[in-house]
Structures are given as C-alpha cells and as structure tokens.
Amino acid sequence: MITIGVPAEGPDEPRIGLSPETAKRLTKNGAKIQVASGAGTRSHFSDTDFKDAGATIVKDSAAAVKGADVVFTVRRPSATLVRGMKKDALLIGMLDPFSDAKGLETLAKTGVDLFSMELMPRITRAQSMDVLSSQSNLAGYKAVVDAAAAFGRALPMMMTAAGTVPAAKVFVMGAGVAGLQAIATARRLGAVVTATDVRPAAKEQVESLGAKFIAVEDEEFKQAETAGGYAKQMSAEYQKKQAELIAEHVKAQDIVITTALIPGRPAPKLLTRAMVESMKSGSIVVDLAVERGGNVEGAKPGEVIQHDGVTIMGKFNLPGLIPVNASSLYAKNLTSFLDVMIDKESKELALDWDDEVIKGTAIAKDGEIVNAMVADQLVGGGASPAAKKPSAAAKTPAKPNPEGGSK
Numbered sequence: 001m002i003t004i005g006v007p008a009e010g011p012d013e014p015r016i017g018l019s020p021e022t023a024k025r026l027t028k029n030g031a032k033i034q035v036a037s038g039a040g041t042r043s044h045f046s047d048t049d050f051k052d053a054g055a056t057i058v059k060d061s062a063a064a065v066k067g068a069d070v071v072f073t074v075r076r077p078s079a080t081l082v083r084g085m086k087k088d089a090l091l092i093g094m095l096d097p098f099s100d101a102k103g104l105e106t107l108a109k110t111g112v113d114l115f116s117m118e119l120m121p122r123i124t125r126a127q128s129m130d131v132l133s134s135q136s137n138l139a140g141y142k143a144v145v146d147a148a149a150a151f152g153r154a155l156p157m158m159m160t161a162a163g164t165v166p167a168a169k170v171f172v173m174g175a176g177v178a179g180l181q182a183i184a185t186a187r188r189l190g191a192v193v194t195a196t197d198v199r200p201a202a203k204e205q206v207e208s209l210g211a212k213f214i215a216v217e218d219e220e221f222k223q224a225e226t227a228g229g230y231a232k233q234m235s236a237e238y239q240k241k242q243a244e245l246i247a248e249h250v251k252a253q254d255i256v257i258t259t260a261l262i263p264g265r266p267a268p269k270l271l272t273r274a275m276v277e278s279m280k281s282g283s284i285v286v287d288l289a290v291e292r293g294g295n296v297e298g299a300k301p302g303e304v305i306q307h308d309g310v311t312i313m314g315k316f317n318l319p320g321l322i323p324v325n326a327s328s329l330y331a332k333n334l335t336s337f338l339d340v341m342i343d344k345e346s347k348e349l350a351l352d353w354d355d356e357v358i359k360g361t362a363i364a365k366d367g368e369i370v371n372a373m374v375a376d377q378l379v380g381g382g383a384s385p386a387a388k389k390p391s392a393a394a395k396t397p398a399k400p401n402p403e404g405g406s407k
Contacts (some may be wrong), residue, residue, distance in 0.1 A: 002349055003344070005068030005085075006035045007061030009075055012316070014042035014323040017072030018095060019331040020053040026335060027054030030347040036064040041326040065089075069349060070341075072334050079106050087111035088366075090341070092334060094118055094131060097363060098264050098292075101377035108364030118263075118334065119371070121360040128336040128391070129357065133177045134329040138180030139288055139318040140259065144170070146318075147255045147284045148189060150304075150311055156190020167192045169252060172211070173270050173295065174259035175202035178288055182257050183209045191255070197248065198234055214249055218240045246270070250277045258295035259288045264373060266293040273297045273307075281309030290314035318357050337361070 004026060006018045016039055023033055033055040037047055047057045058064050065071050065085045073093035075207040082091060088111060095104065095116040107114055127133075148155055157167035170186040172179045175197035183206060186193045193211040194397075200222055203213040215221060220238045236241070250256060250271070256279070259269050267289035276285060276298060287296040287375075298307055299314040306312075319326040340357050343350035351358055353365070363371045369378065 001030050001032055001347060002069040003032045003034065003067060004338075005065040005071045005083060006033065006039055007057075007064045007071065007073060007077065008036045008039040009073070013075050014320045014370065015072055015074045015327045015330060016043050016323075017039045017327075017331060017334050018045075018050070018055075019043075019328045020049040021328065022331040022335045023050055023053035026338075029342075032056070034058045034064050034068065036061045038281045039064070040327075043323040045327070046183055070338060072331075074330065076103070076107075079103070079110070082107050082110050082112055085110070085112050090115060092117065092337065095363060097371065101369075101374045102235075104363055104374055105369060108369050109367055111367050113362070113363070115258070115337075115358075115365040115367070116363050116371075117337070117361060117363045118362045119363075120337075121354065121356050123211060126357050129333050129340075131330055131333045134333055135319040135326060136178040136259075137181045138175065138322050138326050138329070140183075140186050140257075142318040142321055143178070143257050143259075143286045143288055144182050144185040144189065144255075146313060147257065147286050147314070150313065152282050152283050153254070154190075155186070163175060164359055168254040169194070170255045171195065171214075171250065171253040172257045172259065173197075173246075174261075175199075175206050176259060176261075179257070179259040180209065182259065183211045184382065186255075187211065190381035194249065194253075194292050196242075198242075199223060214245065216245055243272075247272075247275050247278070250275045251285065253279065255284045255286070257286045257288065261289050261292055267295050269297055270295040270299065276310050276312065277308045279310050285310060285312065286313045288318065291316055342350045364398055 009016065018035065026033060035050050035055045035057055037057050037059055040050060051057060061081055062084050065081060067086060068089055070090045070092060071085060074097045090113050092115045095114060097116045120126050120129050153168060153336045154165050155168045158165040168191045170191040170193045172195040175195050179195060183193050183195055189209050194209050194214050195206045198216045206213045220235060224234060233353060256271065260270055285296055287294050287299040288296045290299050290301050296312060299312050301314055303314045304311065304313045340355065341349055341351050353359060363369065363374055369375050399401055
C-alpha cells in the first residue's frame with residue numbers, strides 16, 4: 001500500500017492536487033491518502049468530501065506529507081515542507097523548472113525525487129497527464145469571459161427595432177491550447193474572431209474554429225515549425241513584416257488576447273505600447289503570459305490597469321480563478337501519471353526510469369539533479385559539483401510541453 005500526502009497550497013493558489021473523485025479512485029485501488037485539513041476549501045472540496053471518498057484528514061500540511069510515499073502539489077512547496085518528507089519519497093507537481101534552479105537543487109538535496117508536470121513529453125500516451133493543456137484550456141476560456149465582463153459593449157451582433165449592435169472584434173495572438181480555447185469561446189459568444197501564430201499548422205486549426213488567420217505567409221513562415229511541433233525563432237526581417245501587419249490589424253480590434261509562451265524563455269513581446277495606444281478607447285487587452293514577462297508592453301503583473309483608455313488585464317493564474325474545474329482536471333492528470341509508477345499487481349511503487357514519461361518529467365533522483373535544463377542553469381549560476389555533472393537521464397531530456405500559444 002502506498003501513502004499519498006496532499007498539503008495545502010500557499011495563499012495565492014486556490015487549486016489542490018486532489019479531488020474527491022480521484023481520492024475515491026486511489027483509495028479503491030489500495031492507496032492511503034492523508035489530506036491537510038482545509039486544503040480543498042478554496043476549490044470547494046470540503047474535508048467531509050474527502051473523508052467520504054476514503055481519505056484521512058490530518059491537522060496540517062506537515063502532517064500530510066509526513067511518512068507519505070508520494071506527495072501531490074500544485075505549486076513548488078517550501079524547502080521546509082519538503083524536508084518533512086521521507087527520503088526517496090516522490091514529489092509530483094508543477095515545480096516551475098524554468099526558474100530558480102538553485103531552489104530546485106535545495107529540494108533535490110533532501111533526497112526526495114522531484115517530478116515536474118510541466119515537462120510531460122508530447123506523446124499520445126501522455127495526453128491524459130498533460131497539465132499544461134488542461135490548465136491552459138481553462139485559462140483561454142477565462143480570458144475571454146473576463147474580457148467580455150470588462151468590455152463596455154456586447155460581443156454578439158444584435159438586431160433590434162432601435163438599431164443594430166455590431167459584433168465585437170476579438171484578436172487572439174498565439175494559437176496553442178489557450179489560444180484555441182479563447183477563439184472557440186469568443187466565437188460562441190458571437191464575436192468576429194481573428195488569430196495569429198508563427199506556426200503554419202495553426203492556420204488550419206484557427207480556421208476550423210471559424211476564425212480568420214492573420215500572418216505574413218511567406219517562405220520563412222512555411223518553414224517556421226520544428227518536427228516536434230514547436231515554433232522556430234523567426235528572422236528579424238520576418239518579425240518586422242509581421243509586426244507591421246499586426247500593428248495595422250490591432251487598430252480595429254475591440255479585444256486582444258495574447259497567449260504566446262516558449263518553454264524556458266521569457267515571453268515574446270507581441271503588443272507594443274504604440275499598438276495599445278492605437279486601439280479605440282474602451283478596448284480590452286488580456287495578457288496570459290504576464291507571469292513570464294508578458295506579451296504586452298506596459299502590462300503590470302497581477303494587475304488590471306488603464307492605459308490611454310485601454311484596459312490591460314495582467315491577472316495571475318487564470319485557471320485558479322476556476323478552481324473547481326482546474327483542480328478536478330489537474331488531479332486527474334496527477335492520478336494518470338501516478339498510474340505509470342505503480343505495479344498493477346502489488347499496488348506498490350515500481351518506477352521504470354527508462355520510461356520516457358518518467359524520465360522526461362524527472363528533475364531530481366537520489367539527491368541529484370537529473371534534468372539537463374535545470375543542470376545547465378546551475379552550471380551557469382555556480383552549481384555544486386554534482387549538478388555540474390548531470391546524469392545520463394539529464395543528457396537526453398524529453399521536450400517539454402508548451403504552454404499557451406507557442407507549440
């Protein structure tokens with residue numbers, strides 16, 4: 001029997017790594033679950049809900065992780081909490097591998113094995129474990145809903161005896177998971193939708209949702225995607241032509257939603273201050289990449305501001321604003337991932353470190369960093385000798401799944 005610990009998240013994170021549904025499934029399969037009291041409150045999962053699903057409620061997060069074989073988190077937990085875990089336990093969560101490598105090294109030195117769900121390989125069998133897709137999907141939906149609520153006019157065209165209300169124009173920049181959901185949501189609300197992306201394959205996806213694709217479609221554009229489906233870095237000449245096209249298009253838009261993120265890099269700047277200032281008074285801009293530096297010049301992380309009559313929304317953690325759905329989907333992602341690690345007969349942990357799903361998400365094993373990207377960051381920032389010599393697992397990392405618009 002394995003023991004799963006679920007601590008409470010920090011004050012800025014309403015999501016939780018477990019739902020009553022997944023708790024019931026895990027306990028039915030023989031797992032023991034200990035949940036910190038009140039951990040699910042902000043996701044509207046009560047202690048009683050978890051008790052009824054077979055989990056044990058403990059007094060706090062320290063008690064939840066104590067003695068656990070596996071700990072489910074949403075965000076990277078504190079070093080203090082991780083030190084309370086037993087050595088060789090598994091910590092599984094969204095550990096933010098693209099920042100603070102020294103912090104990850106500190107967690108690794110506790111002897112806890114670290115797995116970051118953002119690094120899930122892009123393969124068919126891992127789709128049910130893909131947290132970036134499940135969470136970005138909700139972020140794209142929430143971006144449109146928030147923009148519609150802040151917009152001082154209606155989104156759909158309405159014909160009345162007093163006259164016609166024109167449909168709002170929505171422009172989505174980045175057609176990844178979040179962008180495609182934003183397009184679909186805006187279309188359902190009756191807006192006229194356009195979208196752009198640097199990947200040629202995105203054009204068909206955008207048009208299949210009833211939106212118009214906007215891009216400079218030259219030869220460079222046709223070669224702008226890697227074999228793995230990621231966006232290539234475009235030349236300065238192409239970027240200039242694309243910027244000119246976008247700048248002209250943005251002037252007529254009522255709502256602009258930016259979603260472009262490239263794993264391991266700062267978010268690309270898509271909307272300049274001049275572009276924002278060219279928009280009509282009352283227009284809305286939503287920057288989904290604000291936590292990574294933002295796509296919009298002038299966006300304030302975590303804030304909603306006014307600039308020259310335009311509302312720029314830079315809210316953090318949009319999936320967390322829909323915590324019931326976000327937690328339910330995330331919990332299923334974690335449970336599907338844990339299934340890969342459990343022997344079906346003994347019901348005990350049996351990790352195959354050659355499995356690409358396990359190897360691809362692993363950050364630390366046996367006290368050492370085993371992820372190439374994290375190890376490289378440590379080398380650049382003065383890593384310990386152990387981190388400067390990454391293991392074989394670190395030398396062949398799986399490609400991380402993209403978040404937002406840049407696949």
